Amino acid sequence: MTAPALQIRDLHASVGELSILNGVDLDVPAGEVHVLMGPNGSGKSTLCHVLMGKDEYTATGSALVNGAEIMGLSVTDRARAGLFEAFQYPTVIPGVSLDQLTDEMEAAADDGEAFRARVESASDHLGMDRFRDRPVNDGLSGGEKKRSEMYQLAVANPRVAVLDEVDSGLDVDAVREVAELVEELRSPDLGVLLITHYSRILRYMKPDRIHVMVAGKIVRSGGPEVADQLEDEGYDTLRGSDQPDQDDPLLDLL
C-alpha cells in the first residue's frame, strides 16, 4: 500500500472547555476518495478546520500530508504543504473578485504557467466566467458558492482535499456535477475526504471508504454499504457506542 495522502492519528481538539474531537484516526490513501458522515455537531467541520490550522481550536495529535507533519504549521504553510479545505460556509470577501483571489493564489503557488492553465480549464469546465469578476462568495447562491469552492480546489491542485458538505443546498443536477467533478479530480496524487449528509451524492461517485463520526470520533468505517445502512437506520445505533464495528477490517488496524 502506498503512503496515505492524509494520515490522522489521535487527533483531539477543543474550544475552551468544550472538547470536540476526541481521538480521530483516519487514513486517506492517495488516489482514493473517502466519505465522512455523521450527525450534526459531531465534529466534521471542526476536523476540517483543525486540519487547516484555524487558530480558535486547541489541538493535539498528528496529521500527515504526503508523509509530512502539518500540525503546528501556519494555515498558509498547511495550504502550501498540499492541503485544501472546501468550506461548508464559504467566507465572503467583500470587494475582492475571484480573479483577484486566484491571482494571489498564483503568486503564492509558484507554478505560474500550469496554474494559469488550470484557471482557464477549470473556469471553462465549471462555467465560472460570469463569477470571476464578482466578489468572492458575495451575493452568490448556496450552489454557486459550492461551485466556486470546487473551482478553487481545481485551481489549487492540492495533495489532500477535505470537502465540507460541497453537496449541501445543491439541486439534483448540481449534486451530480459535483460528484462527477470529484471523480474527475481523482488522481494518484490526490486524496479526498468528502463530508456529506446525503447518500444521494454517492450514487454518482465511487467512494473507496465511508467513515462515520459521532461525538468527535470515527465509530464506523466500511464500504459503500455503510451509507445504505445509515440511510435505513439513522445514527441511533452508532451513538453512544464507542466500540468499533468488529467486522470492519480497517478499524482492526487502529
Added chain:
Amino acid sequence: MIPLDQQAFERAIDGAPSWLVDQRRDGLDHFEKFSMPSEREENWRYVELDFDIRDLAVPDAAGDLADGPGLIADLDAPVGSVRIVDGHVTGIEGGEPATLITTAEAAATLGAVAANHLNTGIAPDTDVFAAAHRAFSTGGAFVHVPARTLVDGPILVDIAATAAGSISFPQLTIVAEQSSEVSVLVRFHSPNGVAITVVPQVEVFGGANANVKLTTIQNWGDETQAFGHQRLVAGADTQLHFAEAGLGGRLSRLHLMVDLEGRGSNAEILGAYFGDRDQVLDYRYFMRHAGPSTSSDMFLKGAVEDQALSVFTGMIRIEEEAQKTNAFQTNRNLILSEGAAAQSVPNLEILANDVRCGHGSTVGPLDPEQRYYLTSRGLTPERADRLQVTGFFNEALSRFPESAVAARVAEAITAKYVAAVEEGRL
C-alpha cells in the same frame, strides 16, 4: 506675507464688483467676531485645534511648486485645467464647451451667473474659517456649463499650497445649468514637512436635470492642515456625484452640505480615506432632503493605523415636504492598530412620514474569518490582510465616478498600507 487684517481684505476686494465687496465685508464682520472653534461645539467634537488663525498670514503671490505630477496630473485628455497655488490662479486653460475662468473674471464678466452663485453656498456665520474665506479669498476657478451642454471629459483643478506658516483660501465654483453634464477632478496637494493651513471652498450648483460629477483627491503634505467647506445644491431631477479620497494632511477636515432642493434629485456621496501615523481625517457631512422623491446615498470607507484618528458625522435631514424620499448612509472603518481610533456618528432627522431611511456604521479590526479563508488558499497572512484591505476600499472606489482616478487612489491606499507594514507600525 500679509496678516489677516484690513490689508488682506483690501487685496481681496481689489477690482471686485460691489456685490462681491459687500459679500467680503460681511465675511470680515463675522471673522472679527468669531473665536477659534472649540471641541465642546457639536460640529468640532473629537478634534482639538492647537493654533489661532490670526497668527497666520496669506502669501503675497504663488510660490514655486516643487511637487511632481501627482495622482491626476497625467490623466488622459482633460478638456480643461486650472492650477491654483497659494490661493492664486497660476494657469488656466481650455474647458470648452464650458467656460473655465478665474473667479475674478467670472465676477467681472458673467453678471447674474456669478452674482447668484458665487459664495452663496457657504454662509460666513458657519465658522471662523468660512468667514475668513469669505473675507480674504483672492479667488480661484469658476466653471460655467451652459444649459444642455455636455462636457466631454474631466476638467482638472489642481490646488496647491507651498508657503510655510501661510494660510490660503482657494475657491472652486461650478454652475451646471439645466440638462448639462460635467465631471470635475480636484487634487489638493502641498509639500511634506512644511506647516501650511488651507481653507478651500467648493460650491456646486446643479440645474434641473443636470449631471455633475466631482472627484476630489486630498493629498496634502504631512504638515498641512485643511479646513474645507463644500456645498452641493441640486435642482429638479439633478444628479450629483461626489467622491473624495482622503490620503494626506496632518489634519484634514471637510464640512460638506448637500441640498436636494428639487423634486426627484439624487446625490451619491462616496469616500475612501486612510489615516496613518498621527493624521486626523475629519468629515462632517450634512444631507438635506427638501424636495419630494429625492434620494441620497452616502457611502464612506476608511482605515486608520498607528495613532491616526478619523471622524465621520453624517446627518440626514428630511424636511416635511420631502415625501417619498430614500436616504441611506454607510460608514465603515477599519482599525488597523490599537492606538488608532475612528469616530462614526450617523444621525437622522426626519420630519416627513413617507420615507425610507437607513444607516450603517461600523468600526472594527480586520476580519479574522477572511484572513483564515484567504490563508487557507496559500496566501501569507500579510498578503491576505492586504487583499482584505484592498477589497474593503474597492467597495467604495468601484463606485467612484472616474474609474482611472479610482485605480490610482487604490494604489495610493495600498502604498500607505504597505508602508505601514514595512515600517513596522502594523
